[in-house]
Amino acid sequence: MRLLAVCFYGSLAACASSASAASESPASNAAATAVAAPAVAPGAVAAHGDQVVAVVNGRSISTQEYETLFVGMVRERFYHGKIPDGETEKVRKEAFDQLIERVLLEQEAEKRGLKPDEAKVTEAVAGYETRYGGSATWQQQRERLLPNLLAQLRRMDVVEQMEKSLRNVPEPTAAEVRTYYDQHNENFTEPEKLRLSMILLRVDPAAPKITWDKAREEAQGIYKRIKGGAEFAEFAKLHSNDDSSSRGGDLGYLHRGMLPEALQAQVDSFKQGVVAEPITLLEGVALFRLDGRMAPKLREFKDVEQRARELCRRDSETRARAEAIVRLRKAAKIEVRAPISGGGNKPVN
Secondary structure (H helix, E strand, C coil): CCHHHHHHHHHHHHHHHHHHHCCCCHCCCCCCHHHHHCCCCCCCCCCCCCCCEECCCCCEEEEHHHHHHHHHHHHHHHHHCCCCCCCCCHHHHHHHHHHHHHHHHHHHHHHHHCCCCCCHHHHHHHHHHHHHCCCCHHHHHHHHHHHHHHHHHHHHHHHHHHHHHHHCCCCCHHHHHHHHHHHHHHHHHEECCEEEEEEEEEEECCCCCCHHHHHHHHHHHHHHHHHHHCHHHHHHHHHHCCHHHHHHHHEEECCCCCCCCHHHHCCCCCCCCCECCCCCCCEEEEEEEEEEECCCCCCCCHHHHHHHHHHHHHHHHHHHHHHHHHHHHHCCEECCCCCCCCCCCCCCC
16 A cells, blocks of 8 residues: 555655755746646546556556656665666566556445545645645645645545455454464474674774774684684683673574674584684674574464464455455456556666
8 A cells, every 4th residue: 555655645745845845946846846747637638748558447547647656666665766777677567557456446446435534634634734834835836736635635545445345354263373374384483593602803894904904813813712722702801892792702592584694604604612714794803603503493373373363364365455456457448558668777866
């Protein structure tokens, strides 16, 4: 539903944000107005040359609607709005599918006679007023934007009602919960745990090479002395810059996933009780010793029954929704009018 909200709110939020930051010049106001141009209404034909990318049961979807959802999805999902190489077409297709689904849900809601919750719509409008009310641009354009805002909020509310309806499944039986547990042991298994001790010679990441070289040299010297019989814990107390130094470098048990992948790969090769050669980390140079391993452990059903019930129900809800969407798609007449590719991997502003 969050992506649906992006689609509904995208152009309006962009306008309001622009209004908050923009100067009061005619050019900036015109830009904000252009960003917030209303989406094509249900059943309407795209105006002013705006291309129709698809028609769903007679309902036109404009390029603007599609791009609004796509841009919102990218901003929300990818750092700095930059899609990883090779994934642009995949994300564009996902945005297109999301938009088709939204239209199908709107149409199904209309068939079922669902009506928007006006109290929720009013509350949402009040939120916009609170957030952007101090902007002169918002105040100037409020009357023009408000009808479209209300229409989109009402559409979003009925789609949310449809989503809830599609996910409305019976509570799983005790037998179904137990079967789910038996078939998904991985969801109830505590990962392997490793007990590590560490000596960290902390170095500022921005420090010059000579500083890093000195830290590596010092770490190598400590390594040789420990290999020669010196106590790891004593050197940790004397030399480590980590909080664990007071405990002789003891980090306690760490489960798989807590360490960076590159470090985890090296730790996996450690021999228990043997100090490993110095390793360069982002924070500095470190020496590790593996002090113990605890194998993965499957938790007993009685201890995780409530969690298994929640996951079983969630799976049922997801499956029910997916099956409903498949039925709606099969019954619908969907015409793709224009390609959805393009834009490359350039960052979304």
